Structure formats: structure tokens, C-alpha cells
Amino acid sequence: NAGVTQTPKFQVLKTGQSMTLQCAQDMNHNSMYWYRQDPGMGLRLIYYSASEGTTDKGEVPNGYNVSRLNKREFSLRLESAAPSQTSVYFCASSEAGRQGHYGYTFGSGTRLTVV
Amino acid sequence: GEDVEQSLFLSVREGDSSVINCTYTDSSSTYLYWYKQEPGAGLQLLTYIFSNMDMKQDQRLTVLLNKKDKHLSLRIADTQTGDSAIYFCAENSPSSNTGKLIFGQGTTLQVKP
Numbered sequence: 001n002a003g004v005t006q007t008p009k010f011q012v013l014k015t016g017q018s019m020t021l022q023c024a025q026d027m028n029h030n031s032m033y034w035y036r037q038d039p040g041m042g043l044r045l046i047y048y049s050a051s052e053g054t055t056d057k058g059e060v061p062n063g064y065n066v067s068r069l070n071k072r073e074f075s076l077r078l079e080s081a082a083p084s085q086t087s088v089y090f091c092a093s094s095e096a097g098r099q100g101h102y103g104y105t106f107g108s109g110t111r112l113t114v115v
Numbered sequence: 116g117e118d119v120e121q122s123l124f125l126s127v128r129e130g131d132s133s134v135i136n137c138t139y140t141d142s143s144s145t146y147l148y149w150y151k152q153e154p155g156a157g158l159q160l161l162t163y164i165f166s167n168m169d170m171k172q173d174q175r176l177t178v179l180l181n182k183k184d185k186h187l188s189l190r191i192a193d194t195q196t197g198d199s200a201i202y203f204c205a206e207n208s209p210s211s212n213t214g215k216l217i218f219g220q221g222t223t224l225q226v227k228p
Contacts (some may be wrong), residue, residue, distance in 0.1 A: 016137075031214045033215070036185060037219075042119075042203065042219055042221050043158075043203065043221075045215065048215060057141035058215075077167075077207065090158070091160075095214075103160050103163065104158070104160065104216060106157035106159070107157055108157045109156070109157050
């Protein structure tokens with residue numbers, strides 16, 4: 001059981017290049033999330049998808065777009081990469097359990113450097 | 116608004132107890148969580164506590180919740196070098212009905228042999 005799979009694990013981009021970070025989960029979860037992690041700032045939510053067919057902005061959406069391709073897949077796109085987008089990106093998924101307990105399952109992360 | 120605060124760093128000796136503290140602001144949170152991140156890895160759920168509880172124990176881990184002060188703590192007994200990691204506190208956001216979690220900045224736990 002793979003859980004949440006992110007690709008690629010590492011990427012170096014030049015300023016202005018575009019790329020798509022892929023995320024897939026095999027737990028039949030309804031909700032999926034993209035976070036970025038920066039030193040001293042913890043995890044900040046970029047975009048989320050509460051269910052298939054819906055996406056919403058999080059705390060730091062500027063410079064990103066997302067696609068919830070189907071229930072399994074949620075991709076994050078950088079249209080024109082900037083050095084400020086150098087970060088570690090995490091995808092997560094969740095399903096409400098009893099009484100609304102939303103435990104997240106995280107992917108292993110994508111380490112992105114924009115030069 | 117929603118905010119979760121943690122101290123950034125804690126250093127302990129192997130065998131001692133570690134206590135990691137967290138404060139949160141959303142009094143409507145129904146669940147509070149502790150996640151562990153080892154170097155180069157994603158976050159793993161360590162434990163969680165329902166808001167109508169004030170304590171939860173799971174082997175070496177004890178979670179204490181003070182709802183009045185909006186304070187959450189994680190105690191690790193007999194800390195081992197394998198416990199060295201970043202620990203994140205998180206609260207849920209019931210009003211959003213999306214399962215969205217709000218994370219703190221993370222506390223780096225350093226365990227010295």
C-alpha cells in the first residue's frame with residue numbers, strides 16, 4: 001500500500017520555467033492538500049481540494065495552480081517559477097473518520113530549487 | 116483567526132523526558148494533533164487528542180490539553196536518539212468542513228547521547 005506518492009523527489013528549475021508536481025493517493029480519500037515547508041515557517045497551505053471536482057485557495061496560492069484530475073490525483077503547477085518558490089512541497093490526503101477526525105497522510109515531499 | 120505557535124528548538128539528553136509545548140487560538144477545534152518529521156521525510160501522525168479529553172497516553176507519549184488556556188503539550192518519556200526530529204502541532208478547522216489543518220512552525224528536538 002503506497003499511501004501518497006509524490007513525483008519528482010528533487011527538481012532544479014531556472015527562473016521563468018514551468019513545471020507540474022504530481023501527487024497520487026491510493027487510500028480512496030476525498031480530500032487532498034498541497035503545502036510548502038520553509039525554515040522557521042512551518043507548513044503553509046497552498047491549495048486544497050475537499051472533494052473530487054473542487055479546489056480552493058489556501059494561505060499562499062499566488063504563483064500556483066492546481067488540478068484535481070480525479071479522486072486519486074492532485075497536481076500543483078508553477079507557471080513561471082521564481083526563486084521565492086524554492087521550498088519543500090508536500091502533498092497530503094485525508095478522510096474524515098468518526099466524529100470528524102481528519103488524520104493526514106503525507107507524501108515524502110518534492111525538494112524544489114529555483115535558480 | 117487561526118494560529119498555532121510552538122517554540123523552535125529543544126535539546127535534551129538521552130534518557131530524559133522531553134516536553135514540547137504548543138498554543139492555539141481556535142476554540143472550536145475538535146481535534147489537536149502531533150506530527151513527527153524525520154530528516155528528509157514527510158510528516159507522520161504521532162498521536163491526536165479529542166477536545167473533550169485533557170490527557171491521552173500512548174506508550175512513551177503523553178498528550179496534555181488545557182482547553183481554557185488553549186495549550187497543548189507532548190511529553191516523550193525516556194527520550195532516545197531516534198526521537199530526534201521536528202515535531203509539529205496542528206489543529207483542525209471545523210468551520211471550514213474541509214478537513215483543513217493549521218500547523219505550527221515545528222519544534223526541532225535534538226537528543227544528545
